[in-house]
Amino acid sequence: MSILDKLPEAIRIQLPEAPLFSGKTDLHDDGTFGEQWLVIMEEEVSVWRLNQKISTWKIDQFTDARIVNGIGGGTLIADTKNGPIVLLRYTASLTSVFGFAAKLMAAVAKGEERPVASEKEFPLQCPKCRQPLPEGTQTCPNCRNNGKVIGRMLQYAKPYKLQMGIAAVMLVLTTLVELVPPYLTKIMLDDVLGPKDLSSNLLWIVLGFGATMLVMSVMQTVRGLIGVWVGSKLMGDLRGDIYKALMRLSLAFFDRRQTSQFIGRVNSDSEAMRQFMTDGIIWCAGETLRVIAIFTIMFNLDWRLTLLAMLPMPIMVFVSTKLWPMIGRRWYQQWRSIFRLNVLVGDSLQGIRVVKAFGQEKTEMSRYEGANRDVVRNNIRIEGLWQGVFPLFSLVAGTGTLLIWYYGGWSVLRSEMSLGVLMALITYLGMLLGPLQWISQMINWASQALSAADRVFEIMDTPSDVPDSLDPVVLDRVKGDVVFHNVTYGYEKHHPVLKQVSLNVKAGEMIGLVGHSGAGKSTFINLICRFYDTDEGSIHIDGIDLRNISQTDIRKQIGVVLQETFLFDGTIWENIAYSKPDATPEEVMRAAKIANAHDFIVRLPDGYDTRVGERGHKLSGGEKQRVSIARAIIHDPRILILDEATASVDTETERQIQEAISRLVKGRTTFAIAHRLSTLRNADRLVVLERGKIAEVGTHEELLTQQGAYFKLVEAQKELSKIKGVEG
Amino acid sequence: METKDPYEINILQPESVSLCRGAGGVFQGVIEGKSYDELVVFRAFPFLYTTKYISIRNLKEDEVGIVRDLEELDSESRIELEKELQFRYFLPKVLRVDSIKSKTDLWIWELQTHLGPTRISMRNLHEHMQFPGGNRIILTDTNGKRCEISDWKALDGHSRKQLSDVI
Numbered sequence: 001m002s003i004l005d006k007l008p009e010a011i012r013i014q015l016p017e018a019p020l021f022s023g024k025t026d027l028h029d030d031g032t033f034g035e036q037w038l039v040i041m042e043e044e045v046s047v048w049r050l051n052q053k054i055s056t057w058k059i060d061q062f063t064d065a066r067i068v069n070g071i072g073g074g075t076l077i078a079d080t081k082n083g084p085i086v087l088l089r090y091t092a093s094l095t096s097v098f099g100f101a102a103k104l105m106a107a108v109a110k111g112e113e114r115p116v117a118s119e120k121e122f123p124l125q126c127p128k129c130r131q132p133l134p135e136g137t138q139t140c141p142n143c144r145n146n147g148k149v150i151g152r153m154l155q156y157a158k159p160y161k162l163q164m165g166i167a168a169v170m171l172v173l174t175t176l177v178e179l180v181p182p183y184l185t186k187i188m189l190d191d192v193l194g195p196k197d198l199s200s201n202l203l204w205i206v207l208g209f210g211a212t213m214l215v216m217s218v219m220q221t222v223r224g225l226i227g228v229w230v231g232s233k234l235m236g237d238l239r240g241d242i243y244k245a246l247m248r249l250s251l252a253f254f255d256r257r258q259t260s261q262f263i264g265r266v267n268s269d270s271e272a273m274r275q276f277m278t279d280g281i282i283w284c285a286g287e288t289l290r291v292i293a294i295f296t297i298m299f300n301l302d303w304r305l306t307l308l309a310m311l312p313m314p315i316m317v318f319v320s321t322k323l324w325p326m327i328g329r330r331w332y333q334q335w336r337s338i339f340r341l342n343v344l345v346g347d348s349l350q351g352i353r354v355v356k357a358f359g360q361e362k363t364e365m366s367r368y369e370g371a372n373r374d375v376v377r378n379n380i381r382i383e384g385l386w387q388g389v390f391p392l393f394s395l396v397a398g399t400g401t402l403l404i405w406y407y408g409g410w411s412v413l414r415s416e417m418s419l420g421v422l423m424a425l426i427t428y429l430g431m432l433l434g435p436l437q438w439i440s441q442m443i444n445w446a447s448q449a450l451s452a453a454d455r456v457f458e459i460m461d462t463p464s465d466v467p468d469s470l471d472p473v474v475l476d477r478v479k480g481d482v483v484f485h486n487v488t489y490g491y492e493k494h495h496p497v498l499k500q501v502s503l504n505v506k507a508g509e510m511i512g513l514v515g516h517s518g519a520g521k522s523t524f525i526n527l528i529c530r531f532y533d534t535d536e537g538s539i540h541i542d543g544i545d546l547r548n549i550s551q552t553d554i555r556k557q558i559g560v561v562l563q564e565t566f567l568f569d570g571t572i573w574e575n576i577a578y579s580k581p582d583a584t585p586e587e588v589m590r591a592a593k594i595a596n597a598h599d600f601i602v603r604l605p606d607g608y609d610t611r612v613g614e615r616g617h618k619l620s621g622g623e624k625q626r627v628s629i630a631r632a633i634i635h636d637p638r639i640l641i642l643d644e645a646t647a648s649v650d651t652e653t654e655r656q657i658q659e660a661i662s663r664l665v666k667g668r669t670t671f672a673i674a675h676r677l678s679t680l681r682n683a684d685r686l687v688v689l690e691r692g693k694i695a696e697v698g699t700h701e702e703l704l705t706q707q708g709a710y711f712k713l714v715e716a717q718k719e720l721s722k723i724k725g726v727e728g
Numbered sequence: 729m730e731t732k733d734p735y736e737i738n739i740l741q742p743e744s745v746s747l748c749r750g751a752g753g754v755f756q757g758v759i760e761g762k763s764y765d766e767l768v769v770f771r772a773f774p775f776l777y778t779t780k781y782i783s784i785r786n787l788k789e790d791e792v793g794i795v796r797d798l799e800e801l802d803s804e805s806r807i808e809l810e811k812e813l814q815f816r817y818f819l820p821k822v823l824r825v826d827s828i829k830s831k832t833d834l835w836i837w838e839l840q841t842h843l844g845p846t847r848i849s850m851r852n853l854h855e856h857m858q859f860p861g862g863n864r865i866i867l868t869d870t871n872g873k874r875c876e877i878s879d880w881k882a883l884d885g886h887s888r889k890q891l892s893d894v895i
Contacts, residue, residue, distance in 0.1 A: 027818075029753070031811075031814055031815055031818070031843060032843040032844045033820075033841070033843050033844030033845065033846050034844065068768070070815060070816030070817060070818060071774070071816065071817045071818065071819070071874070072817065072818035072819055072872060072873055072874040073815070073816075073818030073873070075815065077752075077754065078752075080752070082751070082752075083750050083751065083752055083754065083756075083765055083766075084750070084752050084754040084765065084766050085751075085752030085753060085754065086752055086753035086754055089815060089818075091818060091871075091873045092818070092869070092871055092872035092873045092874075093869065093871030093872065093873055095872075326893075328830075329830070329893045329894070330893075332853070333893075333894070333895075336853065336854045339854060340854075455852070458851065458852075691788075691789075
């Protein structure tokens with residue numbers, strides 16, 4: 001695997017010593033595309049173009065080095081006593097390379113410990129085609145072929161080898177039996193009807209027709225049943241695997257995508273793959289077999305006429321190879337427009353309250369209409385193409401029949417050929433048409449299935465951003481010490497949300513996280529839960545790096561009460577016992593009691609058996625919140641996370657929830673985010689975040705006397721509550 | 729000096745803005761009488777208004793003010809700001825689409841842009857093509873590199889033919 005481009009020899013020989021680092025950028029200083037090389041040595045930094053040194057600086061002039069990232073690209077800057085200097089510019093794909101270069105230069109300039117390049121710092125390229133590799137994968141999608149995708153799809157059919165084998169045997173038999181009737185026709189015409197032979201095999205021949213019909217229908221039924229059985233099983237396996245893959249993926253994957261698209265993916269893509277594997281492959285094999293058999297018989301009957309009939313075949317093959325890519329692209333277009341439509345429906349239905357509240361039904365309808373029009377247009381395009389192809393194929397194939405009629409007819413008239421043979425040839429040719437039409441159907445199926453398989457495997461192949469360590473530390477009950485060590489993280493790597501955050505939290509301490517929205521509070525919490533991995537630095541629980549603990553173990557120690565309380569479809573009982581399904585009724589009630597939820601639950605007509613969630617009873621925001629607190633309590637976590645747990649409830653409910661929370665936090669390490677600063681009064685320490693950095697740490701009183709960022713926040717909120725006329 | 733309402737957008741008066749490029753090639757300037765060693769620029773509406781509503785920020789990314797329209801500035805400031813925007817919003821304009829090839833699950837675009845020829849690759853079209861309105865298309869590479877087709881209907885026949893299959 002090539003990590004970095006090698007410095008050209010022409011530059012290398014001009015250097016007095018081996019460079020510390022060399023990297024190729026893809027932009028010139030004026031922002032146009034072009035190659036330049038950055039070479040970092042012990043004493044100096046230089047930039048080269050076309051093997052010529054174009055600029056050079058002494059490292060001891062530098063006080064620092066950094067990258068400034070824009071959109072789609074960035075700039076490598078060195079700070080000097082006389083102001084900053086632009087060293088070079090690059091496009092986004094090289095961000096990590098020059099990010100490392102900046103770190104290295106800064107370390108050399110300041111005489112600090114030099115960073116070691118890890119593979120993670122550099123974009124990976126396929127050694128064969130120079131295309132960038134998708135993060136975390138080793139296989140280049142470009143150099144992968146369709147054959148492999150099909151092969152991988154077929155892996156799913158493996159468990160059903162036996163059934164598919166039987167279906168295949170049936171298929172061979174049906175195909176052979178199907179070829180009998182035209183031959184019987186020939187015998188009928190030539191030996192019975194032609195000579196008007198009354199001694200007569202007529203009855204026997206008709207019986208033969210009957211027998212073949214019977215055998216065929218029986219075998220078709222059996223084959224069909226096997227197909228349905230195998231198909232449903234396959235489909236079930238596929239759906240299961242896709243869902244499993246989805247569950248395995250990290251939050252970061254879902255942040256970047258609309259979730260509604262996956263509903264379609266799980267169902268329709270697995271259906272397309274299933275169709276290809278059962279119907280598609282069986283048909284394909286069967287029809288190929290049929291074509292070969294028919295040709296053999298036809299050649300035996302009259303090889304010259306058969307050759308004539310085959311004249312249009314090359315045209316058909318040529319046309320279908322031209323059509324195949326076009327159809328594939330149009331299918332993808334069609335899929336994309338349906339996908340957009342689904343996303344639109346999903347979005348507006350989820351936000352139906354907002355739509356109604358702002359009276360925007362009309363706008364939504366017109367948005368839908370636009371997307372709908374697209375679907376209709378693409379549908380017509382693909383189906384139209386489809387409908388056009390079908391008759392075209394028949395027409396071309398039909399010319400073959402015409403040729404046989406004409407030349408065969410002459411042969412019969414000249415008594416060079418019997419009428420029976422001519423009729424048999426024409427029937428066989430008609431049977432050939434079927435499979436040839438199926439070729440295009442196969443193309444259709446295969447292309448749909450391939451693109452579906454691509455999308456499905458894309459999900460399955462996406463590596464989790466938070467991989468479990470191969471050899472995780474076994475974690476029993478932790479004490480709850482949490483240490484942040486120089487943590488930097490961004491949802492997009494070049495755009496850090498948390499920068500160099502260090503914090504030492506003792507077991508049992510309650511930490512209040514304060515700051516403006518977007519300051520990084522939620523990110524801070526997400527990192528403790530290890531929904532994401534830090535880009536730099538590390539987080540330790542009881543002195544163990546989070547990355548070395550398996551995710552199930554971490555989550556066992558952590559309880560969360562989130563701002564958006566999500567209750568699953570099920571009873572209140574099931575929701576409270578979500579993380580501990582073997583909880584006893586007493587445990588559940590005790591948890592609910594601590595959460596101030598027991599009383600209202602018991603008063604409900606169905607008590608703990610009340611169905612909640614999407615299809616169930618509507619709980620109020622505060623009630624839901626208390627159920628979710630009970631859920632956290634029964635989990636009995638060592639580390640507790642409260643993310644705006646009391647947002648959007650009235651004061652009385654807030655008091656009840658506060659009460660519940662104060663019972664909950666006892667003896668646990670707690671991280672709480674609250675909009676109302678008053679709710680954090682109980683916190684042992686407050687951490688004020690500003691633009692991803694820790695601005696202040698201290699108790700409420702300490703921070704107030706400091707009159708810093710926290711003081712400002714408190715003042716601003718006092719101001720606000722004065723306006724609202726409620727307590728601050 | 730009067731204190732400004734921190735919740736008011738500070739639209740800069742064109743005559744109070746003087747932008748230039750420092751000796752090291754860094755974008756800097758004097759704004760409302762205060763001199764800044766290094767300035768960062770943001771487009772408030774990168775798609776809708778590319779030359780209007782430019783947020784000028786200091787190194788800490790605190791907003792100094794907003795330039796309402798590039799055209800209002802003096803010529804040196806305008807040229808430098810334009811240049812800086814182009815550096816920061818690296819978005820080559822596509823002049824011609826040489827080819828769009830799909831290989832298994834990678835779409836490879838060979839493009840001619842106003843900054844030279846380039847190639848971008850994307851895993852799929854539905855997540856990497858944006859249609860911000862009109863006939864504009866924003867293409868985003870798997871690595872975050874972006875290219876813009878400002879009006880695909882205005883491209884030459886060859887390019888349109890390539891595009892017609894993917895739009």
